[in-house]
Every structure is written in structure tokens, then in C-alpha cells.
Amino acid sequence: MNAIDTIDRITNTNLIFSDLKYCMVDKNKKPYKINGEMAKPNCIDDFVPFEDLFLCTDLDSYAGIGVSIQASQICAIDVDHCFSVANDISSATEIAKSILNKFDKIAYCEFSFSGTGLRILFRQPIIENYIDKYYIKNKNYGIEFYQPTDSYRYVTVTGNVIANNYIQMFDDNLTNITFEFLNTYMLRQHKKKNETVAEKIENRSFEDLMKIVKFKYLTNVKFQDVWYSQAPGSGKDESERDFYLLSYLYENITQDKDLIKQIFESSPYFKSKDYKHICKWNNQNFRYYNYIYNIIKK
């Protein structure tokens, strides 16, 4: 299967009437502009209307087609591994059946790139403060939800149709169906915070807190492993390790934002980060840290 096959299938779907913005993708699902350069997910001009895909001179060298959430102003639901047999609707899991029952009359639904996942596309008003209440990715169910708010995501499309509905803008009634879905599968579990250990108003110094950190890494195998681990670099699980360490410090050492940052930056793990990831950390006045801290705090 390559991009030509995908384009061929898409021409028979309502996707082509849905004003979407596309890119090419390789076998690793990396995005490319039609001129062969890498596409930047945060650059909406790198994604083009469907008809412009034909300007690409080597369509057959790409594995498929992608759609920008932001440039297309759409929402997307991804459900992983919900068909035991690729592209076979009768092999759907109970979760896939339940989600399809909600959306197969109102949204565009198709099999994913692998054939074992489900993708649903539609439009609806932005859900404000989404992240306060819901997960973007709920690993427990293998479900992701994207809306066009600063996420700058793109998703692959296959044209392997399950429900060929036009990608319409949901009204209030239809948006309520989305909320039913979100409340069932994406509701964020709020963790109980260890109030006795981590104090909201911090009177202890960095040195005091490092004594507790030392006790923790001497006695907690997982924390020790990540604290002393070599940052793996791009394409691995560096963000997950960042999140684990920062949330562990928040829950077990202190809730003070500056001190957590100082402790994290003193870890052997942080010191082993490559240049690219140090830049990511420092970028835009620690935007990445601010983002993670706000999630941990909730």
C-alpha cells in the first residue's frame, strides 16, 4: 500500500468534500510536504488541499497521507488495537462497537493505517480547558482525542471507510455525544496528593530537600533508576521520564515550582540530556516545564 492507493480510495469518500489539509507520510508516519521536504506539524502552510497532492512528483515513494488537525480545524478520535482482524468490522472490540455506535451516523469513521485501529473525524466547537478534565491520551483504553487548539497534531488517513459521513460541524446536541464519549473514556483521574510529605508553602531549603531526595533514591528502586538513567534522546521515552521524575518530586518532595525545577536540573538524568533536549527545556522561558507542572498540579 502506498500514497497512490490511499489517494485513490480517498477520492471515493466524503473526505475530499471536507476541506481538509494534507501532507505525505512515510512508512514511519513522518510528515512531508508535497515538495519532499519534512513538514512541520506546527506550520499549517506545510499542509495542502487534497487536489494539490497531485503536484507531488513521487507519490509512490510515500506510504500514505496525513491530515493536519490544526490546519483542517477538525477533531480526531484514535482508538488503538480495537479490531482483532485488520480492516474487519466484525472483529471490533466492545469499546470500538460502543464508540462506533455513538459516531457512525454523524462523523467520518475509518480503519487506521494498520487496519487494527479506528479513526473518527468531525468538527465541533473547541472544548475550553480540555486538559483540566480529560486526557489527550488515555493509555488504559488506548484512545486519543485531538482538537485544533495548539496541539499541532496530524493524523494519517487511509480511505478504508467504516462510515462515510461528511465532516460536519457538530451542533450542541451532537457535541453532547462527544462529551458522553469523553466522560466514559477520557475522564482524568485526579491523584491524591501526599499532603504530609509535600508542603504547599515551602519553608525548606534546596539542601534540606536534597536530603529527602537522597533517601528516596536510596530506597525506591524505580525512582533511583530514572534519577540515574541516561536520557535516551529523540524517538524514545524521554518525555515520559521527565514527567515521571517531575511528578514524583511534586508528590514526594515539594510542591514548590522553582525548587522542583532546581532539584530536577540537579539530577544526573537531566545532566545527561542532549543539546536538543536542553534547548527544549529552556525554550520560551521553560514552557515545556510550565506545561508539565500545570498537569501535575491538577
Add this chain to the structure above:
Amino acid sequence: MAIEKSLYSQLDDLLKQTDLTDVSAESTNYSELPDGYYNCEVDKTDLKLSKTSGNPMVSFQFTITEDGYSVEVDEKQNATLIPIKKTKNRKIFINYVLKNDTSVKRFVTDMLKFEGETPGESLLPKEAFTTSEVLEDALDLLIGQRIYVQVSTTVNKDDTKSTWNNLISWKRAAALELPM
């Protein structure tokens, strides 16, 4: 009569002092190793099939070469290592069941923690873990090697306890300020 009186009296005192709460027909004199760090030497290694899963398994038997260290907090809140008495010469067993890619990687990661004469360099190369034939030879080379084992206990959701034995690389041991 006096002897008998002394016998019964002493025995009564002893029996009164003894707490039999946890004693049953299945009791043993074995006590679990406390959580802590233990400097160990590899006694023997064995490559065999796991009796429970039927998967290949590498078994290690270690002898603790000196009393282990537990982690305690002193009056100044500093985490300090305190010797755990009477743990020298106790045994530690670790089994690596090799059932998939992940478990093999975990096993090889641990094997690379054994160092040779050059500090910071693994005693064995990764290539020693590419076929069963060279693996057996590699395991023989580990006999007599020393390494720290961290023993830790976690409490499960059903209140039962699980004990974990993890090898600590010498680089990590130095960072943790374990006696070298």
C-alpha cells in the same frame, strides 16, 4: 527435688517469654533479608528451563560477602547507610526467565553491570549474549565476580509483599556512596 523445681521454674519463665503467635507446623528458622544493599559474590550460575513456565531461565546464586547496609535517616535528616548485622554469608537467589525481547534485554543489561579489571568497563561484551553456546561460557566467567544487590520490598494491593533483588552497577554504587 530441688533440681526438678529449678528446671520447671526456668522452663516456665522461658515459655512465658516466647511469643508463639507466628509459629506453625510450616515455620522455618529462615528470616527474610531486610531491605538494603548487599555486596555479593556469584557462587554459581545455571542455564535451565523454568519449571513453572517452561521458558529458558538463568539462575544466579550469590553469597553476601560482608554485612549489608540499610538506609536510615539520622537526626540531621541525612540518609545514612547502617550495617545490617548477621547478614554476611547469607544467600541471595536471582532468576532471569527469558520469555521475550524485553526480558532478554533486562537480563543483558544486568549482566553488563559486572565489571572486569578496568573500572567502568563491562566484564563481558554484548556479543556474549547472542547465542546459547557463548552464553553458557559467559555465565561461567561470572562465577566469583562481585556486585551489589539491592533488596527491596513492595506491598501489593492485596496487602501481600513482593521482594525484589536488583543488581547495582559499580558506577551506580559509587554514586550512591556504597562502600567500595
